[in-house]
Amino acid sequence: MAFVVSPSPHIHAPASTASIMRDVLIALAPATLVSLVFYGWAELLLVAVCICACMLTEWAIERFLQHSPSTIGDCSAAVTGLLLALNLPSSCPWWVAVIGSIFAIGVVKMTFGGLGQNVFNPAIAARVFLLVSFPSIMTDWSAPASISSAWGFSQVDAVSGATPLGVVSEGLRSGMTLDEIFAAHSFSYKEMLFARVGGSAGELSALALLVGFVYLLARKVIKATTTLSIWATIIGISMVFSFINPSSYTDPLFNMLTGGVLLGSIFMATDYVTSPMSNTGCVIYGFGIGLQTMLIRYFGAYPEGMSFAILLMNAFVPLINRFCHQPKFGRAK
């Protein structure tokens, strides 16, 4: 009788690439559900289009250009698709979503060699690509006025929602102080925490995103280092600035709950492929993202800044990996 012979180890942990990607999809489920409830059919279409277009693009490239076995079973294209959908305004037309998906997978992921080889996060890169290509579509935050109208149960009417960051940036430019802006638009932190109209589909509810974060940590899919480093930097910088001049600089809580900080810091900046390998590296990377986000918000032309910050820091990851390593055994003392 012949037996299998191979070197140790002879057993393997249950986790696989596909199981990790499935965990990310599960962690995104609460945020997706909230966006579906509030934005209705339009959002359902966007999610479906993005996921299908991403998977199809990957399949087609592997089938017709690379002549290699398909890798869509690892679910990473589905994760990219869902993340992209959650990064678009719910009013975004389906064909823009298709262009974004093809760009994310075709250009950002596959041209660099597919999973594990891409320098930039595909979903973030696609979002920025769309933002520069279709600025008016990508900043059209009009949304259904109510849940029933979102699902077609009552007359379809829309409100031209604006993102809090957009309103603030607009108001400051026109010479208003923060207090006046906040008084004119009734933003409440409670709304931002649970469900707020105005912004990318995925950032409706901070709470839903935090639930996903806890799930990812509990399943040990990600480590908290990068996310916490981003949060600490954003809170730190906005605390200093809002303390010095509270009438022109927004406070920490406002900055944490708006402009995709939670979505970006939990789901996009922690992408394995485009973030550093070591803990020290993750701290530096997170600091860089937080710093650039706040610089763009306080002094830049764009109101939000998170996507640009992540994209820019993606480019530094190889450099960070070169200089930051995990501590080796027996070398510390």
Next chain:
Amino acid sequence: MENLSTFSIGGVHPDDRKISRDCPIEVLPLPDKVFVSMAQHLGAPAKPLVVPGDTVKVGQLIAEPGGFISACVHSPVSGTVKSVGLREDLAGNKVTHIEIVVEGDKWEESIDRTPDLVTELPEDKAWILDRIKQNGVVGLGGATFPTHVKLAPPPGKTADFLLINGAECEPYLTSDYRVMMERGAEVLVGAALMQKALDGPRCIIGIEENKPEAIDHLSELLSGLADRNPAYRHIEIRPLKKKYPQGGEKQLIDALTGRQVKSMGLPIDVGAVVQNIGTTLAVYEAVQKNKPLITNVLTVTGDCLPVERQHNYLFRIGVPLSFIMEQAGGVPEGAEKIISGGPMMGKAVARVDATTVKGSSAILYLTGEQTLRRPEGPCIRCGRCADACPMGLEPFLLKKLAEAGDFTALEKNAVHDCIECGCCQYSCPANLSLLDTIRIAKGDMLRIIKSRPKN
């Protein structure tokens, strides 16, 4: 839960699967013939002292050490030497074996075969070391390093700690656990003997928290011994957090003393000597009973093996693996891989008629589903290998550098520090054969380092 100590970097938590933990140690019957390997310790192979036709008794010296780092080998049975020649070991390598046809069970008269516990410790440490050497004791924790060499630190170095490894961190294995439960007092005397040989360092016995019975049992025995004999008052039993590879020498030293052995360094450099539970029992038998290392305890286990066929056997070293497997009811249905040792670091058995050696600790049956390798995917840079590595290495990087043949970078990234524990390959979600590649690169790296002229 109290805050238990463990090693500081990396580690993984494979499922325990200590299925055979409650199977008492049984004495394995004698086979028709045994094959005694001349290469069952680290270092130079032993030199046979017998020729075909010689009659031997149990415990008779049949091979002498082949160098400074080498060990004596004794006959595990009585009978007639049939042949001395090359035979394949479990991996298929040709090694000199002495084949002995078993006739009766006649022991050397010098061996004390009574079950009485001898707790009085001899005064002369040179005499203790000599007994350990003459009786061929080697480390039974995996590396089979000759014990008398380890217990005699080089000039200028002293042992502050004698650490007894009762972690048994490999899944499935239960032989050390059974020895602690059934031969606990002898283990404690063995520890005290080694303490004496090392001029009285602190002795700590580290046991993982998943064996609370062993922790309680040894603690009870120890307080009994310490009441009657002050020599036992400097032994301590310390529970450890469960984490693989806690039983790795460097990891155990870190867990129990907080000291870290430097790269390419030896435990004695930080004042530590580590011995395993089985070795400690062998030291007791060698010194107090003058019994050579001719028996050891081995676990026969596996998920596909019915519970009533799981065993912990006291076997004569040199019995063929196939004989033990027959005694335990043959290869169970569904077994596709046989491991000698644990699932993380054990060796796959290529030849079932290969013989047992001093370091044999288990026969483990794995099913195809448990052990077949899934196809490799691309590295997703999740960093799990680096988080799992107990040496703080970066396996993903080492694999890439090894494939590129960049030995300058491999040395900088300390490929030679790899302890081959398998944590990286075990954790990799892309099923990359990390350790396979790194193991080869490590071998080449060590040869490069050794070939350099010494200044």
